[in-house]
Amino acid sequence: MNLEKELRAKRDAGRKLLVPYVTGGLGGRWTDVVRAVADAGADAIEVGIPFSDPVMDGATIQEASQRALEIGATPAGIISQLETIDVHVPLVVMTYYNPVAHAGHERFANALKASGVDGAIVPDLPLDELGDWAVAADAADIETVLLAAPNTTDERLAAICARSRGFVYGVALMGVTGERDHLTKQAGAMGARCKAATDRPVLLGVGISNASQAVEAASSADGVIVGSALVRRLLDGGGPDEAAAFVAELRAGLDQSIG
Amino acid sequence: MTTQEFLISAPARGDRVLLGPPGPVPSAAGRFGEFGGRFVPETLIPALEELEAEFRTAWSSEPFRSEFAGLLESYAGRPTPVTECHRLSDRLGVRLLLKREDLTHTGSHKINNVLGQALLARRMGKQRVIAETGAGQHGVATATAAALFGLDCVVFMGAVDVERQALNVFRMELLGAKVVSVSSGSATLKDAINDALRDWVATVESTHYCIGSVVGPHPYPWIVREFQRVVGEEAREQSRVILGGNDPDVVVACVGGGSNAIGTFAGFLDTRSRLVGVEAGGLGLESGKHGAALARGVPGVLHGARSLYLQDEHGQILEAHSISAGLDYPGVGPEHAELAASGRAEYHIATDEEALSGLVLLSQMEGIVPALEPAHAIGWLAREVGKKVPLGSTVVVTLSGRGDKDAEQVAQRLGAELNK
Ligand SMILES: Cc1ncc(COP(=O)(O)O)c(C=O)c1O
Numbered sequence: 001m002n003l004e005k006e007l008r009a010k011r012d013a014g015r016k017l018l019v020p021y022v023t024g025g026l027g028g029r030w031t032d033v034v035r036a037v038a039d040a041g042a043d044a045i046e047v048g049i050p051f052s053d054p055v056m057d058g059a060t061i062q063e064a065s066q067r068a069l070e071i072g073a074t075p076a077g078i079i080s081q082l083e084t085i086d087v088h089v090p091l092v093v094m095t096y097y098n099p100v101a102h103a104g105h106e107r108f109a110n111a112l113k114a115s116g117v118d119g120a121i122v123p124d125l126p127l128d129e130l131g132d133w134a135v136a137a138d139a140a141d142i143e144t145v146l147l148a149a150p151n152t153t154d155e156r157l158a159a160i161c162a163r164s165r166g167f168v169y170g171v172a173l174m175g176v177t178g179e180r181d182h183l184t185k186q187a188g189a190m191g192a193r194c195k196a197a198t199d200r201p202v203l204l205g206v207g208i209s210n211a212s213q214a215v216e217a218a219s220s221a222d223g224v225i226v227g228s229a230l231v232r233r234l235l236d237g238g239g240p241d242e243a244a245a246f247v248a249e250l251r252a253g254l255d256q257s258i259g
Numbered sequence: 260m261t262t263q264e265f266l267i268s269a270p271a272r273g274d275r276v277l278l279g280p281p282g283p284v285p286s287a288a289g290r291f292g293e294f295g296g297r298f299v300p301e302t303l304i305p306a307l308e309e310l311e312a313e314f315r316t317a318w319s320s321e322p323f324r325s326e327f328a329g330l331l332e333s334y335a336g337r338p339t340p341v342t343e344c345h346r347l348s349d350r351l352g353v354r355l356l357l358k359r360e361d362l363t364h365t366g367s368h369k370i371n372n373v374l375g376q377a378l379l380a381r382r383m384g385k386q387r388v389i390a391e392t393g394a395g396q397h398g399v400a401t402a403t404a405a406a407l408f409g410l411d412c413v414v415f416m417g418a419v420d421v422e423r424q425a426l427n428v429f430r431m432e433l434l435g436a437k438v439v440s441v442s443s444g445s446a447t448l449k450d451a452i453n454d455a456l457r458d459w460v461a462t463v464e465s466t467h468y469c470i471g472s473v474v475g476p477h478p479y480p481w482i483v484r485e486f487q488r489v490v491g492e493e494a495r496e497q498s499r500v501i502l503g504g505n506d507p508d509v510v511v512a513c514v515g516g517g518s519n520a521i522g523t524f525a526g527f528l529d530t531r532s533r534l535v536g537v538e539a540g541g542l543g544l545e546s547g548k549h550g551a552a553l554a555r556g557v558p559g560v561l562h563g564a565r566s567l568y569l570q571d572e573h574g575q576i577l578e579a580h581s582i583s584a585g586l587d588y589p590g591v592g593p594e595h596a597e598l599a600a601s602g603r604a605e606y607h608i609a610t611d612e613e614a615l616s617g618l619v620l621l622s623q624m625e626g627i628v629p630a631l632e633p634a635h636a637i638g639w640l641a642r643e644v645g646k647k648v649p650l651g652s653t654v655v656v657t658l659s660g661r662g663d664k665d666a667e668q669v670a671q672r673l674g675a676e677l678n679k
Contacts, residue, residue: 052444052575053561055456056300062443074573097298098559102574124298124560128288149302151464156304174302175461 003044003090003118003143003166007201007222010043016254017167017223018214019203020230020247021046021094023064024081025073029239031085036240037230038087041251046121046225047082049075049095056096056123058178060228064235075099076111083115092119092145092166097133100125105136112142119143119166127160134163145169148194150186161198169225170194172204172217178228179209183216191220211253218254226250273328276337279492281318282485282525285594289477292600294593297476299456299563306463311478313383318485323378330374331489334407335364337371339490341497341655347624351641352650356501358494358657360519361629367660368490368519369400369471375486377404380467387411387466391455393420393448393515394585394632395427396660397471402436404469412436415455417447420584427664445578448515448588452562472516473592476563480592484521490657491526498655506530509648512657513537513635514553514606515585517592519659524604532655533605535647536595537639539581540608548580552591553599553606566593582611582672583631583665607647613638615672618662630660631669 007017020037024030024047034045050065050073057065075095082091093112100108100122112120120142125133127146137144143165148157150171161168172187173180187204194202204217205225214224226247233242289295297307317323331337339362344355360368373390380388388410392398398414405412414436421428421440431438444450452475459468473480473487498507510527512520514536524534541549549555556567561576569577569589579589598604609617614631617638622628629637636656640648648654662669 053449053453055453055562056460058457066443069575076573098561098568098570098576099574101558101560101565102570123300124563126297126299126301126304128304129296129298147301149300149304151305152301153305160301171300171302173461174463176457 001090001118003092004200006090007043007167011201011222014258016218016258017043017201017203018250018254019044019046019223019225021048021225021227023048023050023061023068023231024078025050025068025071026064026234031081032240033234033243034085035087036244037247038089040244040247042089042247043223044090044092045087046092046094047078049078049093049099051096051099054096056176058176058228060179060232060235061177064231075103079111079115082117090118091116092121093117094121097122097125100133105133109136109140109142113140117142119145121145121169123147127163130163147171148190150174150190157193157197161194161200164200167201167203168194168198170202170204170221171206173207175207177206179232180207183208183213187217188220191217195221211250214250215253215257218257273325273332276328276331276489277492277496278324278328278489282488285477285481289481291594291597294564294566294596295477295480296565297563298560298565299476300460302460303463307476307478309383310379313379314478314482317379317382327375327378331371335370335374336362337489338493339363341494341501343501344625347621350624351644353644353648354653356498356507356655357627358490358523358655360490360657360659361627361661365396365400365403366663367396367400367630368487368522369397370403371489371522372471372483372486372518373397373400373404373469376467376469377408377410380410380469381408383467385465385467387462388469389413389415389455389458389466390469390471391415391448391451392471393451393587394583394630395420395424395431395664396585398436398438399427399430399434401469402431402434405436406434413439413458415439415441415451415458417445417451418442419446420448423668424584424664426667447579448584449576449579456562472518473521473594474516474562474564474590480564480594483518484525484594487518487522488525490519490522491524494523494655494657495526495530502653505653506532507655508652509533509535509654511535511537511636511640511654513586513632513659514591514595515588515632517595519657521592521594523657524598528603534603536604536606537636538606538608539579539583539586539635540610540613541580543610544608549608550579550581550586550588551608552589553595554608556590561590564593566590566596582614583635585632586635607639609635609638609642613642615669617641618669619673627658628662629658630662631665633657633659
């Protein structure tokens, strides 16, 4: 599937986009969670490949990553399990650069493609360091999504939007992932700046914690990414049903918002 | 008032401190050979660009350099002496000189870097500094500089280190810093850096991250090396005086992230001296419990830089082990990775036991109690004289810090034996 094409088509049809994040390898039923989330109204799904030192993540995803690693999750294992997931929406992996570099750029990109993954988000691999990974990913037809932050300069934002594939990930606050009580003012500004800079789909993520925040954030962008709020439900013992219920709630909120 | 009195009370101008000219600048992308770089979340990019620009200007400006030199002299107590170790030299069969960073204010080389970074923070108008610390020496130094400059200070420290370096935790708090105990991951230095980076992602506009070693994203490995090169510049000139104009045959320093070693090496790169870095051998390389990233690490990316890291076959970073909190890190600064690759420096290990015996040896032969970190350099030397270090060699060892902070831990390990 082509991530950007899928997202553009849905956006152009007037839909607000919803991309939930699930930590790969978290519990024996994580692939069922991915399937359930797809059926509950996700437009693409971000699957985390856990890394030992996730510096862009707050406590929830840190704990999920650590738990997954403790029960034996590996990048190769997760990627091969992704192959067994037959969903109707694009899959994007989110991981850190070390596991990618360790496996080798081409090998990693090709393994993703072979498992039916469409895109990759590597938050500690900024524009300036994309180098060999971008070459390998492009060659394997893996769309590399770049992040823009609230303090990114206009000039750099333009370059990020131009080089990003699939969509542009606007970081909705100054900080790492994790639930927040309120959406910050930076979210709206981030969405507006990205929208003004690109015609690619623009999704806001980091800190978006419930349906009303998702609606508010999506009003300045094409949609949202929701991670920690979903992962916390899994850490608290929830499974595919709880995950699906939460995603359905987010979906309903977004659908209502466009009337 | 006589001239003499005037001289005694005149403020230190830093004239006695040997800063030396700025050293080589890494490539535009912050690379040392294939190592280094800037692998960080987008949010940190503007701050790193600002810091790089600020440092570039400051480091070539005379007012900044003389203010830095003045602080190093009047506040940190530089230049530190080089001490010739007569008894230990006789015992070992070499001529041993120590570069005495243990005699600086706060008791380790960490103060050199911190004073420089505090000046940079002030230039950038940042009111808050954060730092990671392993042994607590860098945390204490940062808390000290923050007090001196009136900055808010938060220090991240692994829970394991909070336990084994309790005295330093108290010192930091006494200096007005807040110490955050980090219990994620291995709860040591690596995890403290992770949490400092996470804090910085959220606070970057008002906060300067005062990194404590030659690690992290560009421009840190370069900045920290430049602020530490005073160690090597001074040591070279001082040892030439003692050695009749000659450079030492061997220059030795311990390597955690690598700042005291790179600062030392910087002064000797253009000489013919052999440069030796000593990493934490922990319980031995075969045990897997060590901190020897140069000996056993593979190329990878952590904490913003491509370098050598201890990792498993899936690219997950492994926990390091060392008796000394300051060497308990699964990576090493990128410039060391390059110096190892080019062969200009060589890197070896000393085990926990060898470090302990190095600590006792220096204490009892010279009346100098070293920190556990540089005790690795002493332990290595004691083991290698007549082997990797020929008898009769002249050797400079950087004594990066004093042993007070380790007294309790060493007492637990050795107390019983010493009492016998
Ligand atoms: C006395 C002393 N020496 C050495 C180190 C190791 O750091 P580096 O390798 O950056 O010099 C530390 C770190 O805490 C230290 O306190």
